[in-house]
Amino acid sequence: MTASPDFPVHLIRADLRAFAGYSSARTSHAGPAARIWLNANEAAEPNRADTHGTARRYPSPQPQALRQAFADYLGVDAAGLLLARGSDEAIDTLVRTVCGPGGEEGVVLCPPTFGMYAVSATVHGVPVHEVSQVDTGHRFDHDLGRVSETVRRTGARVVFLASPGNPTGSTVPREDLDQLLGDLAGRAVVVLDEAYAEFARPAPTSPGAPAAGSGAVPSAADLSRHPHLAVLRTMSKAHGLAGARVGALVAHPELVDVLRRVQAPYPLATPAVDLALAALTHQALRDTAARVQSTKRRRDRLADVLSRHPDVSTVYDSEANFVLVRCSGPDAVLNRLREAGIAVRDMRHLPGLADALRVSVGTGEEIEFLAEALSPVSGARGRTLTDHPSPPALTEESPP
Numbered sequence: 001m002t003a004s005p006d007f008p009v010h011l012i013r014a015d016l017r018a019f020a021g022y023s024s025a026r027t028s029h030a031g032p033a034a035r036i037w038l039n040a041n042e043a044a045e046p047n048r049a050d051t052h053g054t055a056r057r058y059p060s061p062q063p064q065a066l067r068q069a070f071a072d073y074l075g076v077d078a079a080g081l082l083l084a085r086g087s088d089e090a091i092d093t094l095v096r097t098v099c100g101p102g103g104e105e106g107v108v109l110c111p112p113t114f115g116m117y118a119v120s121a122t123v124h125g126v127p128v129h130e131v132s133q134v135d136t137g138h139r140f141d142h143d144l145g146r147v148s149e150t151v152r153r154t155g156a157r158v159v160f161l162a163s164p165g166n167p168t169g170s171t172v173p174r175e176d177l178d179q180l181l182g183d184l185a186g187r188a189v190v191v192l193d194e195a196y197a198e199f200a201r202p203a204p205t206s207p208g209a210p211a212a213g214s215g216a217v218p219s220a221a222d223l224s225r226h227p228h229l230a231v232l233r234t235m236s237k238a239h240g241l242a243g244a245r246v247g248a249l250v251a252h253p254e255l256v257d258v259l260r261r262v263q264a265p266y267p268l269a270t271p272a273v274d275l276a277l278a279a280l281t282h283q284a285l286r287d288t289a290a291r292v293q294s295t296k297r298r299r300d301r302l303a304d305v306l307s308r309h310p311d312v313s314t315v316y317d318s319e320a321n322f323v324l325v326r327c328s329g330p331d332a333v334l335n336r337l338r339e340a341g342i343a344v345r346d347m348r349h350l351p352g353l354a355d356a357l358r359v360s361v362g363t364g365e366e367i368e369f370l371a372e373a374l375s376p377v378s379g380a381r382g383r384t385l386t387d388h389p390s391p392p393a394l395t396e397e398s399p400p
């Protein structure tokens with residue numbers, strides 16, 4: 001076995017390389033485990049609302065059981081996995097760790113893309129360099145040659161790629177990614193945001209297998225071959241836990257070590273950790289794999305419904321749990337949906353998407369409501385969705 005290459009330490013802010021971070025009661029206790037914990041000013045008795053008494057203590061900054069369960073799910077080494085309060089926190093921590101505040105070394109991103117990359121860079125006061133994706137009419141392609149050239153020209157330290165992308169639903173081809181990683185070795189951290197990986201091809205062959213639906217994940221071998229690669233995953237999409245705010249960054253263990261020192265002292269709330277652990281059990285992963293499969297079938301139905309509408313001019317291929325469309329009359333479509341009580345995401349503020357909407361894949365019933373709201377006949381009848389959306393149809397979504 002060949003030793004994996006070291007992390008290119010010069011990519012970490014010089015002033016943070018030896019930074020110890022906050023020393024919490026949790027992390028500063030040395031020696032054998034105590035029997036009586038009087039070091040964190042926690043309450044001596046639980047709150048009545050805390051029925052299981054699990055929230056009285058500060059949580060572990062990186063709960064080992066969840067770290068291991070998430071790493072097992074992804075088929076990677078836990079030492080290279082950082083848990084975060086959603087991938088949003090991981091994005092922010094990474095930008096702050098790699099780019100000097102207010103400095104010239106910024107980030108490269110590829111619009112149209114997820115808004116948080118630019119938000120984190122802007123709040124941190126570093127430049128955002130944009131390399132637009134190429135619209136082929138049915139998908140968006142990254143121009144990775146220009147990304148590489150932009151890093152070389154500007155000295156940008158972080159490149160953000162989302163695959164499948166939001167709001168495009170397009171993936172970055174494996175060979176292109178390999179080429180970029182080769183070009184940027186030692187120059188920039190390449191972040192591959194795989195928030196929607198479970199929905200991407202190839203479909204999982206055995207539901208509930210350790211890396212369920214994660215066919216797009218670079219393997220542990222990729223990660224050790226490319227020490228400047230960081231992969232983001234989240235519990236917010238396929239796993240149905242957006243409210244729990246749990247995500248992970250997978251990267252070289254040396255980078256992960258620095259990131260955890262920069263990160264907030266207790267990023268994950270105990271109830272969120274418990275939920276995420278429960279969602280990574282074998283049975284829950286089987287359910288998730290089945291939900292992913294039915295979501296992909298409903299995505300086809302949604303795309304079909306949308307493509308039949310006369311005001312919809314383009315329906316992009318999607319490998320995620322949403323569909324991006326262009327409309328000849330976006331206002332008419334939006335109004336129609338609004339009147340029916342259906343919210344979709346208006347994308348018209350994004351460059352190159354002046355006529356675009358993004359529609360998430362809802363339940364079968366919600367998609368039929370949308371179909372009806374958009375159909376000229378029943379739309380005219382003015383039927384509205386008066387009830388709250390129905391809860392997930394468990395019979396449909398549970399595994400056989």
Ligand SMILES: *Cc1c(COP(=O)(O)O)cnc(C)c1O
Nearest residue numbers: 086087088114166195234236247
């Ligand atoms: C939804 C989404 C995320 C998820 O962020 P969380 O903070 O984990 O909820 C990350 N990246 C992209 C591209 C997304 O669309």
